[in-house]
Amino acid sequence: MPELPDVEGFRRVAQRATNHQVRDVRVHDAQVLRGITSDSFQRALRRRYFAEPRRHGKWLLIPTAGAANAPASLPWVLLHFGMTGNLQWCPHDAELHQHDRVVFDFTIGELRYRDMRKLTGIHLARELAEVDGLLAELGPDAERIEAAEFGERLTRTRRRLKPALMDQSVLAGLGNISTDEILWRARIQPNRATTELTSEELGQLHREMRTMLRTAVRAGRIPDGASWLTGHRDEPDRRCPRCSTALRRSRVGGRSTLWCPTCQPD
Known part of the structure; x- marks a missing residue:
């Protein structure tokens, strides 16, 4: 099961997409999307830019922006990796893995959410209150608590x-x-x-x-x-x-x- 150090590793993978525009989002398995349809998820993120990713506990949070180097804003992509999830950075011509559920396409490559068991998944927060709500029951981050x-x-x-x-x-x-x-x-x-x-x-x-x-x-x-x-x-x-x-x-x-x-x- 991915734990805090693993998710920090996934944050560094996601960081490769920082300040790059999402050209397309391909949802190969909508079961990993939580509370949103594939079409709505794709429309909300196409042509947005990924901002600097953040981590809290086992959650990875990726704000978006309207342009490269612009202030982070909504919507936010929130990812949890459950028992078997991970993030992979792949070239465009890399063969699709059977457990690649969602692919974010950028000019420089692809960020792929890969998960065998699909126990948790990906949320899209259109309001900061939704981010707060998803994280509300979590305690302080183990790496940062005094x-x-x-x-x-x-x-x-x-x-x-x-x-x-x-x-x-x-x-x-x-x-x-x-x-x-x-x-x-x-x-x-x-x-x-x-x-x-x-x-x-x-x-x-x-x-x-x-x-x-x-x-x-x-x-x-x-x-x-x-x-x-x-x-x-x-x-x-x-x-x-x-x-x-x-x-x-x-x-x-x-x-x-x-x-x-x-x-x-x-």
């Missing part, structure tokens, strides 16, 4: 730590893999209650989250190197990259969770 607010939002939820971190209304952007990585780095057990965390543990958790996200955002994905917990998720003999203890896998909050019983004791 330590004090991070601690306050976590401890007021009164639940287990991992589900709290993954709750997009508490904190926007973290998913299953990034949460496991952060908890392992902070040496905190995923089943801990948020209300039991000390101020020192909250500070450590925030620092490790920021450090991990900073590295992952640069890569445009959560790295799977040998020093990362993520790099050992799929090994048959999973060992902690820090202490070599056999890793444990259990379900926490309904999600498959990987953790080290030595580094993350109960």
